[in-house]
Amino acid sequence: MFALALRQAKVCLGGLEALAHWREPADGRLRMVASDGSVPAGAEGWAQLRADQDAAPARAVRRGGYAWVEGDPLGIGASGTAAVPFLGAEGPVGALSVLTGGAGEPDEMQRSFLRATAAWAAAHVHGVPQPSAPGPGSVVARSALMGELTAALGQAVTAQDVTQAVADRVMPPFGADGLLVQVLDEDDRLYAVGSAGYPQEFTRLMDGFPLSDYATVHDVVRTRTPRFIESKAEYERLYPSMRQVSVKSPKEAWAFLPMIASGRTIGLCTVSFSEPRPFSEEERTLLTALSGLVGQALERARLYDMEHARARELQRGLLPRALPRLPAACAAARYLPAAQGEGVGGDWYDVIPLSADRVAIVIGDVMGHGIAEAATMGRLRTAVSTLADLDMPPDELFDRLNDLVSELGDDSYATCLYAVFDPVARTCSYAVAGHPQPVVVHGDGTVDSPVVAADPPLGAAQPPFETHQLQLPDESLLVLCTDGLIESATQDVEEGRARLQQVLTDVVSSTPYFRVADEDDDVRRLEELCDTVVSALLPDARATSDDAGLLIVHTRCTAPRDVVGCDLTDDPRAAGQARQYVRARLDAWGLTDLVLTTELLVSELVGNAVRHASGPVRLRLLRSRTLICEVYDGSLNTPRIRRADSTDEGGRGLQLVAALSRRWGARYLQDGKCIWTEQQLPTGEPSGAVPGIAPHAA
Incomplete structure (x- = not known):
């Protein structure tokens, strides 16, 4: 109580030091019992004051009221000392004093506050008999309440x-x-x-x-x-x-x-x-x-x-402002900062579009809370986005990310789950580094969570990391979270995950989350599901001590009729075969406006594969919101755009590819690579994944 009273008294009077003395009943001496700062060397003489000394605390006790003494008794540059008594039932039991630095005596407002603070402190010291209870409107009662206000404002x-x-x-x-x-x-x-x-x-x-x-x-x-x-x-x-x-x-x-x-x-x-x-x-x-x-x-x-x-603005800036709506996935997410602390932390999530309608899904948690952890989270999120754009598999991406976290210092750790959903193969490949396992809601409403051995957190792990694989149905909900959502002082991770699965079971069984009418409705239901999960698992978010992240992704597999492919001969005839295949397939899909452009693209890509790579060569077409052309070969050589001179007879093929396609790139496989292009569909043409999931019903 003395510490808070001294601090408030010192601040209100603009003081240099505040002291509390207690009166010894035997001889009336005043013993120093507390100070707001480190007591200066000259304060030994004030450690015990005689009742008749001409010091402000002794004067205040003798008078039973306010006292002011000019001078600098402790040699700290004070202009004077203001003191008021601590009052008990039998009279003064001590004194509260402030050594002021400003010129002149404290004004009436400051003296009144000093008396109120002393009254509150005396009332809260255990064992001190109090004066007879005053009426609720008396000055003494109000002074005590002002002391309570001092304590409340201090908190x-x-x-x-x-x-x-x-x-x-x-x-x-x-x-x-x-x-x-x-x-x-x-x-x-x-x-x-x-x-x-x-x-x-x-x-x-x-x-x-x-x-x-x-x-x-x-x-x-x-x-x-x-x-x-x-x-x-x-x-x-x-x-x-x-x-x-x-x-x-x-x-x-x-x-x-x-x-x-x-x-x-x-x-x-x-x-x-x-x-x-x-x-x-x-x-x-x-x-x-x-x-x-x-x-x-x-x-x-x-x-x-x-x-x-x-801090909150920094957190919002580091997290995605909006999650993308992709042909194979829609998502909704929640981030709840810990109620205790700065309100920022290291939890993050992201949904990243990849080639061939594949989707990278990531959620992570930097150990600790605060601005530094939020900044680290931003670095990791940027790194994941960059590495995902290189089409790295989960285990290889974790190798790189682990190096980055290790470079941040010995006390830097992060848990993470990184997954790649392939709507054509209907698989979800993922790696887990010390993070809660994913939960899958199937189209029939059943809910389960795979049990796999998780690698240690990033920064503490030693490569290689292990990649796990889930086989997903036509549609599913992939639910990812950080430990702040399912773990607390009264509940371990496994118990929390069981509660999460039960909440999902109860909600999904009564709500048709699959085969929704359109994409907007899909996202709206996911947002509602996020709110329901958070409300059930964190009913009192104001009492949480850890950040919590939740990401729910509605995955949709590609309909078989929207994917076609063929093997090509490993010789100059391959380009002609590819053009013939493209004409027939696009005509069947009603995309005749794209035939000429697509023929040029596949001719160039297949020709490069035959000339500069090794077989086998394969062509795959994917109809989605865009038309995707993929050419596979057995080489790991990286294609690069050359700067061809005006007299060069070749070297402009990839420039042509870049000019004719919306975007293009390469991804690497265990036994070769794939060069892919995307073309915008003509306006008004039907696409294989818009809106929502309607085309997949065939």
Whole structure:
């Protein structure tokens, strides 16, 4: 209790040091029992003070009231010492003193606050008999409540916490029923950060009010002096220009209190009453002391709010703003920061389109919480996106990612699950590094989770990593999460995963998540499912100590009629065979407008495979939102666009491929590579995967 009282007293008086002395009953000596900082070398003489010494603490105990002594008794550059007694049932039991650095004696507001702080501290020291209970409206009772407010504001973190502390501790003892806390912004407007006892319409009216148009507050802010108005008639007499506000206000009396922090006015705290009332000198003094205390707490809370907002903005910037809607997958996700701490952490997720309608799905968790972990998460997410674009298999991608995490330091670790869904092969290949296993919801509503051996977290693992494979039905839900969603102090990961599976079973059995009408409906249902899962597993998100991430992906396999292919001879005849196959297939698909372009593309790709690679050579066509052409060969050589001179007879093939296709690339297989291109379908042509899953019903 002493530590909090000393800290608040020192801040309010702008002091250099605050001390607490306790009176020994035997001889009346005052023994130093606490200080707000490291006690300076010159304080030995104050370790015990005689009752008759001419020191401020001894004077305060003798008088039973406030005492001021000029000078620098501890040699710390103080201008004087202000002291007030700790009062018990039999009189003073000690003293609270502050060595001030400013010129002059503390003013009445500061003295009042010092008395209130001492009263609260004495009331909370175990074993100290208290004076007989005063009436609820007495100055002593209000001083004790001000001490409670001091403690509450010391624990307040946000501006809303500060407002709530004032509403709970100040309004009842003064009989107030209205509170409005406004801050002064750089544009000289007052913005409401909290209120109590006011209708929303009035609070909105006062939010963003120009200071120049608010005569009452302008006077208070300009003079830094509280204004007490005892009736609405007095208000309109003093400020006739504010009749609009007066008429709309439901209150009849006001205490307009400037909030001052760091030597400047930061806003206004208005305590109001529904009936006209006078303000006694004691009430004015206490409310004035209140304004300084609230101003300091609010300034600290606003700094926290701004830092918290910046941290949350950083987190939002590092996570995907929107998940892509792909031919083979739609997704929805949730990120819930830990309620305790900075509100940011290292959980992340992503859905990345790959070639041939394949989809990379990733979720991860950097160990720890805070800005540094969020920045590390951003680096890993960028690395995963880059490596996924190279079409690396999961185990090889983890090899590279593990090196990156290891380079961050010995205490850097991350769990991760990376999966590649292939809608044509109907498989999901994935690797797990210390992360919770995926949960699969099948088209018939059954829910299961594969049990495989997970590799250690990235940064602690030693390659090679293992790739696992799931065989997926035509449609399924792939549910991935971080441990913050399913693990807590009262529940281990396996219990949490069982709860997750039960929630999914209950929800999916009553809702048709498959064969939905369109893509928008698909995403809407996934969003609703995310909300349901989070509500069930984290019913009180405000009490969580870990970040939680959830990613639900609706996967859709490609219909067999939308994929065709053929083997080609490993000689110059292959290009002609490819062109003939393309003409027949595109004619059957109704894509005759793309025949000429596609013939040129496959001729170039097949010709390169025959000339520069090795067999066997294979052609595959995939109809989706785009027309995808793939040429497979047995070589691992990387194709590169050359800069051909004007006199060169060749070397322009890949330039032609790049010009004719929407995008193109290469991916590498165990026994060769695949060169692929994508072409935009003609406007109005049917596609194999739009909208939603309708074409797959054939």
